[in-house]
Amino acid sequence: xxxxxxxxxxxxxxxxxxxxxxxxxxxxxxxxxxxxxxxxxxxxxxxxxxxxxxxxxxxxxxxxxxxxxxxxxxxxxxxxxxxxxxxxxxxxxxxxxxxxxxxxxxxxxxxxxxxxxxxxxxxxxxxxxxxxxxxxxxxxxxxxxxxxxxxxxxxxxxxxxxxxxxxxxxxxxxxxxxxxxxxxxxxxxxxxxxxxxxxxxxxxxxxxxxxxxxxxxxxxxxxxxxxxxxxxxxxxxxxxxxxxxxxxxxxxxxxxxxxxxxxxxxxxxxxxxxxxxxxxxxxxxxxxxxxxxxxxxxxxxxxxxxxxxxxxxxxxxxxxxxxxxxxxxxxxxxxxxxxxxxxxxxxxxxxxxxxxxxxxxxxxxxxxxxxxxxxxxxxxxxxxxxxxxxxxxxxxxxxxxxxxx
Amino acid sequence: xxxxxxxxxxxxxxxxxxxxxxxxxxxxxxxxxxxxxxxxxxxxxxxxxxxxxxxxxxxxxxxxxxxxxxxxxxxxxxxxxxxxxxxxxxxxxxxxxxxxxxxxxxxxxxxxxxxxxxxxxxxxxxxxxxxxxxxxxxxxxxxxxxxxxxxxxxxxxxxxxxxxxxxxxxxxxxxxxxxxxxxxxxxxxxxxxxxxxxxxxxxxxxxxxxxxxxxxxxxxxxxxxxxxxxxxxxxxxxxxxxxxxxxxxxxxxxxxxxxxxxxxxxxxxxxxxxxxxxxxxxxxxxxxxxxxxxxxxxxxxxxxxxxxxxxxxxxxxxxxxxxxxxxxxxxxxxxxxxxxxxxxxxxxxxxxxxxxxxxxxxxxxxxxxxxxxxxxxxxxxxxxxxxxxxxxxxxxx
Numbered sequence: 001x002x003x004x005x006x007x008x009x010x011x012x013x014x015x016x017x018x019x020x021x022x023x024x025x026x027x028x029x030x031x032x033x034x035x036x037x038x039x040x041x042x043x044x045x046x047x048x049x050x051x052x053x054x055x056x057x058x059x060x061x062x063x064x065x066x067x068x069x070x071x072x073x074x075x076x077x078x079x080x081x082x083x084x085x086x087x088x089x090x091x092x093x094x095x096x097x098x099x100x101x102x103x104x105x106x107x108x109x110x111x112x113x114x115x116x117x118x119x120x121x122x123x124x125x126x127x128x129x130x131x132x133x134x135x136x137x138x139x140x141x142x143x144x145x146x147x148x149x150x151x152x153x154x155x156x157x158x159x160x161x162x163x164x165x166x167x168x169x170x171x172x173x174x175x176x177x178x179x180x181x182x183x184x185x186x187x188x189x190x191x192x193x194x195x196x197x198x199x200x201x202x203x204x205x206x207x208x209x210x211x212x213x214x215x216x217x218x219x220x221x222x223x224x225x226x227x228x229x230x231x232x233x234x235x236x237x238x239x240x241x242x243x244x245x246x247x248x249x250x251x252x253x254x255x256x257x258x259x260x261x262x263x264x265x266x267x268x269x270x271x272x273x274x275x276x277x278x279x280x281x282x283x284x285x286x287x288x289x290x291x292x293x294x295x296x297x298x299x300x301x302x303x304x305x306x307x308x309x310x311x312x313x314x315x316x317x318x319x320x321x322x323x324x325x326x327x328x329x330x331x332x333x334x335x336x337x338x339x340x341x342x343x344x345x346x347x348x349x350x351x352x353x354x355x356x357x358x359x360x361x362x363x364x365x366x367x368x369x370x371x372x373x374x375x376x377x378x379x380x381x382x383x384x385x386x387x388x389x390x391x392x393x394x395x396x397x398x399x400x401x402x403x404x405x
Numbered sequence: 406x407x408x409x410x411x412x413x414x415x416x417x418x419x420x421x422x423x424x425x426x427x428x429x430x431x432x433x434x435x436x437x438x439x440x441x442x443x444x445x446x447x448x449x450x451x452x453x454x455x456x457x458x459x460x461x462x463x464x465x466x467x468x469x470x471x472x473x474x475x476x477x478x479x480x481x482x483x484x485x486x487x488x489x490x491x492x493x494x495x496x497x498x499x500x501x502x503x504x505x506x507x508x509x510x511x512x513x514x515x516x517x518x519x520x521x522x523x524x525x526x527x528x529x530x531x532x533x534x535x536x537x538x539x540x541x542x543x544x545x546x547x548x549x550x551x552x553x554x555x556x557x558x559x560x561x562x563x564x565x566x567x568x569x570x571x572x573x574x575x576x577x578x579x580x581x582x583x584x585x586x587x588x589x590x591x592x593x594x595x596x597x598x599x600x601x602x603x604x605x606x607x608x609x610x611x612x613x614x615x616x617x618x619x620x621x622x623x624x625x626x627x628x629x630x631x632x633x634x635x636x637x638x639x640x641x642x643x644x645x646x647x648x649x650x651x652x653x654x655x656x657x658x659x660x661x662x663x664x665x666x667x668x669x670x671x672x673x674x675x676x677x678x679x680x681x682x683x684x685x686x687x688x689x690x691x692x693x694x695x696x697x698x699x700x701x702x703x704x705x706x707x708x709x710x711x712x713x714x715x716x717x718x719x720x721x722x723x724x725x726x727x728x729x730x731x732x733x734x735x736x737x738x739x740x741x742x743x744x745x746x747x748x749x750x751x752x753x754x755x756x757x758x759x760x761x762x763x764x765x766x767x768x769x770x771x772x773x774x775x776x777x778x779x780x781x782x783x784x785x786x787x788x789x790x791x792x793x794x795x796x797x798x799x800x801x802x
Contacts, residue, residue, distance in 0.1 A: 037717035045721035052728050056739040066540075093539055109594040117594075128587070135588035142593050145489035146465060146540055152589055153547025159587035160550040160557075166584055167558035171577045177566050189561035221721075321716075322438030329446055333453055338733065341508045348453070349509075369506045 017254040024245075024258025025265065028232060032266055041225040042270040046217040047277050053217070054210035054282050057340065065093040066147040068154070069105040069117040069139075072098070076125035078165075078190055082158050083120075094150055102137075109139055115147035116140050118155050128162050129169070165190030209340065210284040211368035212361070216337040218274045219299065219357050220328055222267050226307035227324030229263035231317040233399070238317075256399060260392070263307055267300045287367025291377055295363045298384035302356040305392030312398025331355040341365055359383050421645050425653025426660060433624060433661055442623065443665050447616040448672060454612075455605035455677065465537050468504055470495040471516030477525040480514065483548045490544070505530045511537035514545065555581055605677035610759040611732040613669045614694065614752050619723030621662050621698035625706030626716040632797070633712065647795050658702055662695035682762030686769040690758050693779045697751045700786035707793045731756045751782040 032038045070086055072079045086096040097114070099105045105117035117139040127134040136155045140148035168189035172182040233256075236242045245255055275292065278284040286292045306327065314320045332338065335357025336348055352358025363380040366372035433439050467490055473481045484490045493510065495501040501513040512535070517526035527549065531538030558581075559574040566573075631637050640650055670691065673679035681687045705722075709715040727733055729743070730752020736744045747753045758775035761767050 035713070036711070037713045040714070040717050040721070049721060049725060049728070052725055056728065056734070056743045094543070106594055131585060133585055133587045135590045138589060138591045139594050140591055141595060145487070148591065149487055149489045150540055150543045152591060153544045155589045156547040157550045159589055160554050162587045163551075163584075164554045164557035164561075166587075167554060167577055167581055168561040170580045170584055171558055171562045171573060172566060174576055174580060175562065175566060175568050175573070177562075181565050185558075185561045185565050188565070189558045192557050192561065224717075224720075318438075322436075322441070325438055326441050329442075330449075333446075333450055340734075344509070365507060369508070371503050371506050 017251055017257075020250045020254035021258040021261055024255050025261040028229070028259055028262035029265060031232065032228060032262065035228065038225060038228045038266070041221045041228070042266055043273055046214070046221045046270070046274050049217040050210060050214035050274065050278055051282070053213040054278075054284070057209040057213075065095075066115045066144070066150060067095045067097060067113070068147065068151050069099040069108055069114045070096050071100070071102050071105050071117060071119040073102065073122045074120045074124040075122075078125050078158075078162065079120040081191070086154070094147075096154075102139075105139060109141055112141070115144040116151035118151050118158075120158070125162075128166055133162070133166075161190050161192075164192070208284060208368065210278055210282045211286050212341055212365050214274055214278040214284055215271070215286070215364040216332075216357075216361055218271050219303075219335070219360060220332045220337050222270060222299075222303050223306070223328035223331065224324060225270060226263055226267060226303050227310070227321055227328075229259060229266070230307055230311040230314070230320040230324060233259055233311050234314065234317050234320055252400070253396075256396060260304060260308055260396075264300055264304045267303055268296065271296045271300065285368060286364065287370070287372065291367045291372055292364070294377070294381050295360055295367070295384070298381040298388070299356065299360045301388030302360075302384040302391070303388075305388035305390070305395065306356070308395030308399065309391040310395070312395040312402060315402070331357045334358070336361060356384055356387050417644070418646075418649050421649050422653040422656060425640070425650060426657035429624075429627070429654060429657025430660055430664075432627060439620070439623070443616070443620055444668060447612045447665075447669055450612050451605055451608045451669070451673065451677065454608040465489060465512075465541060466491045466493055466510055467541055468493045468495050468501045468510045468513035469516070470498045470501045470513065472518065472525075473516060474519045474525065477514075477516035477519070477527060479551075480516075480527065480545055480548050483544070487544075490541070502530055505532070508532075511535050512541040514541075551586075605673065606679045606763055609669060609673040609677065609679045610681075610763060611727075611756060613666055613673075613691075614730070614755045614759070615723070615727040615732040616669070617662050617665050617695060618698045618701065618726065618752065619719060620665055621658060621695075621702040622705050622719035622723050623702075623716060624658060624661060625702040625709070625719065626712040627706075629706055629709070629712040629715055651791065651795055655699060655703060659695055659699045662698050663691065666691045666695055680763060682759075682766065683768040686758075686762045686767070686772055689769060689776055690755065690762065690772060690779075693776050693783065694751065694755045696783040697779055697786065700783050700790055703794055704786055704790035707790060707797050726750050726752055729753070751779055754778045754782075 070083050072083045083098055087098065099108065099117070102117075102119050102121075105114070105119065108114040109117060119137040119139065121134050121137060124134050124136070136159055138148065138152045138155050140151065165186040169182050169186035172185040177185065233242075236245075242255070246252055275286055275296075279286065307324075310320060310323050310327065314323055334348075334351055335355040336344055336352040337357055339348060352361070359380045363372065363377055366376065433443075467484055469481060469484070469492055471477070481492070484492050495504070495513070498515050501510075501515065504510045505513045512529060512531040515528040515530060517528070519525045527545065529538075529542055529545065531542065555574065555577045559570060559577040562568070562577065563570040563573040568576075637650065641647060670679075670681055670687070674681065705715055705718065709718060729747045730736075730750035731747055732752055736747050736753060736756075739747070754775045758772040758779075761771045761775070765771065
């Protein structure tokens with residue numbers, strides 16, 4: 001489909017630049033909408049991959065879980081209450097299973113069916129009142145250090161209760177209480193959970209994985225989709241379509257601006273539809289609308305500018321396809337598009353700021369986490385727009401010199 | 406009249422297969438973009454992932470802020486002395502809270518001012534949904550419970566005798582220093598594991614699986630292009646049967662997949678010290694998975710009619726299958742349903758086999774089941790792809 005040329009009766013009245021831009025952009029967008037590959041890259045692929053990541057990683061699947069065996073060889077009231085209590089308490093990702101003997105627990109550890117074991121040895125409570133209390137035992141596997149720490153912490157909790165009971169008995173006796181009161185005080189202290197000065201501050205407003213990976217996948221395929229615009233420009237030059245357009249009374253820069261505008265509109269549509277789709281389907285919260293819009297528009301500017309630079313550097317659609325792919329995946333790797341923020345090393349967190357991906361993703365994740373200081377946001381927007389302007393200006397010059405625009 | 410191909414001997418057909426296969430490799434090697442995705446990209450990813458990730462496996466990093474005095478001192482000492490945790494200190498509580506909200510850390514501890522009794526309030530900042538944060542919580546609770554022994558004893562005594570709570574507390578504090586404590590002994594069961602195979606080993610294995618498959622899908626566009634340009638029609642005009650074309654093309658693609666795998670194996674071993682385990686097992690796994698990838702590429706090439714669409718579907722499809730199959734994160738961290746779905750991909754079985762070979766250090770026998778499943782995938786894909794491709798070759802040429 002070619003751009004509409006003004007009718008001869010108005011030959012003395014060439015179309016304005018804005019109208020030319022609109023006509024060229026509209027034509028390119030209609031052509032792009034018929035290209036199934038562009039639809040895959042702009043809409044289907046980012047949503048599909050974001051959905052996959054959301055289903056796989058979810059909200060709190062950060063990896064730790066453990067099964068710990070609990071062995072009661074003592075059979076006292078305290079040890080029975082301890083084992084029963086672990087069985088009914090909400091212990092999160094840690095599951096405690098009762099095992100009859102220490103030998104049985106060792107077998108389970110060898111078979112890697114449990115990642116740790118707590119053993120209350122025989123004579124534990126009987127020795128508690130004496131000068132030499134029997135220690136609790138924690139069995140650990142060398143490849144499960146976190147489970148070992150959790151098991152040891154739980155065992156220390158039981159040890160603390162026994163110590164509290166012993167201390168209460170000694171204190172009651174010291175202040176002259178009778179034997180019955182001493183016993184009652186000891187039992188009360190042993191059965192009371194020691195006060196721990198630990199409060200929990202909930203950060204449930206933290207970043208959801210889908211709110212990070214949706215824009216991450218969107219940005220990857222944004223670069224790939226922009227390549228179609230570059231190929232279109234070069235294909236038009238090769239087909240002679242550009243020559244025919246330039247033969248009309250239109251400004252060449254307006255034609256180039258129209259093609260660039262088509263790329264920008266498609267890119268913006270891609271990111272906004274991804275935002276809407278993930279919000280509706282997965283309840284993904286990308287963050288405050290003004291902030292997300294600002295970062296998205298700036299990101300589109302950066303990607304469009306880079307796409308224009310690619311158009312100026314290459315000569316054939318195949319070269320455009322290749323260079324676009326290299327840039328898309330290169331930026332994605334260094335920019336952290338494939339790396340969850342909760343495992344991102346410091347080095348990568350610094351390296352990614354050499355890419356537009358890194359600036360955009362950092363801003364998106366801050367917005368989604370509900371913690372995006374305005375100065376940092378403005379800086380990210382400024383950097384992205386600057387990338388777009390610099391790359392786009394250089395690209396436009398190169399395209400004009402090559403005769404493609 | 407009989408077809409020219411019928412009169413050609415076996416030797417000539419074999420030579421034709423070799424020429425066709427070599428042609429596939431030559432065409433791919435002339436494509437600089439393909440060389441980037443085959444050579445450069447996998448190695449860059451291995452370097453980036455290996456160098457930045459696999460240096461301290463199995464550790465949780467906990468942020469701390471505030472004065473480390475009173476009862477917070479033993480908490481810090483316990484975290485610093487534990488192989489399971491590493492500490493990151495923050496001068497500003499706001500920065501620590503921001504790091505936890507942004508998921509840079511699983512949890513943070515903020516210590517308040519120590520009171521006259523020596524107790525320090527501790528605030529745990531965490532997402533309640535984070536399982537790692539709960540591990541930190543349990544560990545810190547275990548340490549702090551010991552600090553609460555005096556208070557528990559004093560409260561019990563004061564509530565059952567006539568003495569004032571403050572006197573009970575001071576008596577208990579004085580006696581606590583004289584009484585023995587219940588100890589917790591830790592014992593290690595089982596031999597220490599062999600030293601880990603090296604920080605680049607896991608990313609090398611996962612990227613081998615990912616890129617052999619993705620690039621095998623990507624070259625499917627080449628067959629469609631050959632049909633469109635009439636290359637296949639011209640070949641079939643000669644004394645070459647469609648079967649020979651199919652075998653030649655298939656062997657060419659398989660050779661490409663094997664070259665891709667060999668590159669990652671050799672460069673991984675030489676430059677990054679990657680250990681690939683038992684050589685026979687590794688070779689069998691590489692060949693079997695390459696056959697699976699080749700069959701998948703063949704199927705994509707015949708099902709999708711347009712080379713543009715085939716080329717554009719290959720990356721997202723390959724990445725999606727890689728995600729499902731555990732090449733981007735271990736399947737142990739995903740929900741059971743996603744783990745089950747992952748098992749429907751050849752990637753999951755290939756990763757299983759690499760873990761058995763490299764981390765469990767078993768031989769060919771240890772991956773027999775995985776190899777059998779992968780062979781099943783290859784057979785199923787080929788059973789669909791080969792007849793379709795043959796029909797496409799003979800009808801559209």
